[in-house]
Amino acid sequence: MRIAVAGFMHESNTLSPMRADKQAFLAQGWDEGQALVERWARAHHEVGGFLEGLADDDVQIAPLLMAWATPCGPVEEAVFEEVMQKLLTGLEREQPDGLLLALHGAMVATHEEDGDGLVVERLRKALGPDFPIVVTLDLHGNISPRLVENATAAIAYRSCPHIDQRERGIQAAGMIRRIVRGDVRPTMALAKPPMIVNIMVHDTSREPLLSIMNEARRLEDDPDILAVSVLPGFAYADVPQMGPTVIVVTDGDKARATQEADRLGQIIWDRREEMNRTLPDATEAVRQALVAKAPAVLVDTGDNVGGGSAGDGTTILRELLNQGATDSVVCLYAPDEVALCAVVGVGQMVDLVVGGKVDSLHGEPISVTGKVRLLHDGDYEEPLARHGGRRFHSMGMTALVELNDRIFLVLTTQRHPPFSLGQLTCLGIQPERMRVLVVKAAIAYRAAYLPIAGSIIEVDTPGMTTVNPHRMAYRRIRRPLYPLEEGGGQNSCR
Numbered sequence: 001m002r003i004a005v006a007g008f009m010h011e012s013n014t015l016s017p018m019r020a021d022k023q024a025f026l027a028q029g030w031d032e033g034q035a036l037v038e039r040w041a042r043a044h045h046e047v048g049g050f051l052e053g054l055a056d057d058d059v060q061i062a063p064l065l066m067a068w069a070t071p072c073g074p075v076e077e078a079v080f081e082e083v084m085q086k087l088l089t090g091l092e093r094e095q096p097d098g099l100l101l102a103l104h105g106a107m108v109a110t111h112e113e114d115g116d117g118l119v120v121e122r123l124r125k126a127l128g129p130d131f132p133i134v135v136t137l138d139l140h141g142n143i144s145p146r147l148v149e150n151a152t153a154a155i156a157y158r159s160c161p162h163i164d165q166r167e168r169g170i171q172a173a174g175m176i177r178r179i180v181r182g183d184v185r186p187t188m189a190l191a192k193p194p195m196i197v198n199i200m201v202h203d204t205s206r207e208p209l210l211s212i213m214n215e216a217r218r219l220e221d222d223p224d225i226l227a228v229s230v231l232p233g234f235a236y237a238d239v240p241q242m243g244p245t246v247i248v249v250t251d252g253d254k255a256r257a258t259q260e261a262d263r264l265g266q267i268i269w270d271r272r273e274e275m276n277r278t279l280p281d282a283t284e285a286v287r288q289a290l291v292a293k294a295p296a297v298l299v300d301t302g303d304n305v306g307g308g309s310a311g312d313g314t315t316i317l318r319e320l321l322n323q324g325a326t327d328s329v330v331c332l333y334a335p336d337e338v339a340l341c342a343v344v345g346v347g348q349m350v351d352l353v354v355g356g357k358v359d360s361l362h363g364e365p366i367s368v369t370g371k372v373r374l375l376h377d378g379d380y381e382e383p384l385a386r387h388g389g390r391r392f393h394s395m396g397m398t399a400l401v402e403l404n405d406r407i408f409l410v411l412t413t414q415r416h417p418p419f420s421l422g423q424l425t426c427l428g429i430q431p432e433r434m435r436v437l438v439v440k441a442a443i444a445y446r447a448a449y450l451p452i453a454g455s456i457i458e459v460d461t462p463g464m465t466t467v468n469p470h471r472m473a474y475r476r477i478r479r480p481l482y483p484l485e486e487g488g489g490q491n492s493c494r
């Protein structure tokens with residue numbers, strides 16, 4: 001048995017002016033052939049899981065390409081087409097019996113608003129109706145009927161933060177081996193309740209998702225049901241397939257797959273009011289943080305880097321300075337300021353204007369004076385299971401600048417999400433000893449920060465990842481969609 005392994009992953013925020021070009025993929029991960037194995041085999045990632053699940057004398061592995069870029073605006077057509085070309089020529093060359101493909105599920109390309117659906121449709125056309133294609137998906141995917149129609153089977157992460165990625169890869173590898181041996185013949189159905197699941201309720205260890213995920217696991221006890229996935233979706237993509245998805249894979253029983261997908265979709269729809277959330281603004285949140293148990297983690301939800309936002313929002317930093325906070329850490333995307341710090345040198349004082357430069361959605365730039373404490377190449381390693389599953393992280397050249405009252409700015413050359421404490425500890429910061437830690441995230445930071453957080457305060461900050469859907473200027477989503485409208489009936493996407 002010969003199985004090809006590939007990945008093409010991007011979470012695209014259609015509000016972002018930044019495009020995912022070839023450089024964005026090269027900066028974070030573009031690995032072909034044996035390089036794919038070397039980078040991903042030991043990662044807590046589904047691609048590492050594919051490799052582990054296929055490691056057997058009876059199976060030959062054909063690694064093709066794994067391309068991954070930090071969430072931002074849509075993927076440029078040229079890089080999309082290059083990936084497709086590499087996958088198709090690799091499959092032609094390797095002649096495998098099946099393909100394991102890691103997708104995100106919320107990829108939008110500049111020429112195609114259902115990027116993942118188009119990838120799978122093109123592969124299906126090239127490989128024929130019976131070729132096994134097993135796809136893994138991020139829980140934040142906005143899944144289209146087209147993807148489900150063209151894949152042989154699809155399996156999404158079950159946890160948010162995503163700490164089960166490697167397990168899902170092993171599961172997908174087991175499934176494709178059963179398919180190739182002829183032990184199972186998967187068929188799939190999806191349901192899409194017409195609503196938005198607010199990102200602040202995506203934590204799968206808490207209600208309302210906890211019991212919905214438990215129901216999905218209960219269904220999988222039935223041997224005829226091969227996999228059940230519940231994806232709350234990604235609200236920062238203005239596309240028709242935006243919103244939650246249920247995918248049920250059965251062994252050849254299409255009617256059962258449809259029935260169970262619809263039933264789970266109805267459960268999600270019935271709990272829609274629990275899937276809304278309102279939060280304090282930055283002024284109130286910083287006030288709370290300064291008297292809360294330390295370290296207080298302030299969650300800058302409007303500038304969620306993992307959701308494709310700018311990463312240089314200043315709304316919370318300004319409040320920390322205004323309210324006289326001490327012993328605080330704020331990370332900002334600030335490539336020009338890092339370069340300036342490098343010119344000025346370690347140990348020297350520097351005047352900077354930081355943040356608010358990518359766009360005008362995340363607060364104004366702020367003038368600060370501080371001491372350059374450290375310059376670092378920005379590379380660090382995360383050995384534990386953390387959201388995103390990466391082991392090797394790169395922030396690009398990074399400067400640590402200390403302002404008055406021990407307010408530390410971590411200035412990075414690349415936009416970088418807070419999925420690992422390594423981002424701070426590699427610079428000598430001891431996060432557990434700080435008063436306030438600002439994370440530009442929604443839920444994903446939790447795997448790294450819950451073990452050390454004294455308190456957590458989620459903040460309704462402005463930005464392109466605003467938690468308030470009423471602030472979003474949607475044009476392409478399907479309507480009606482709760483809570484924007486009360487909604488009308490079930491499964492309007494099918």
Ligand SMILES: [Zn+2]
Pocket residue numbers: 138139140162
């Ligand atoms: Zn995700």
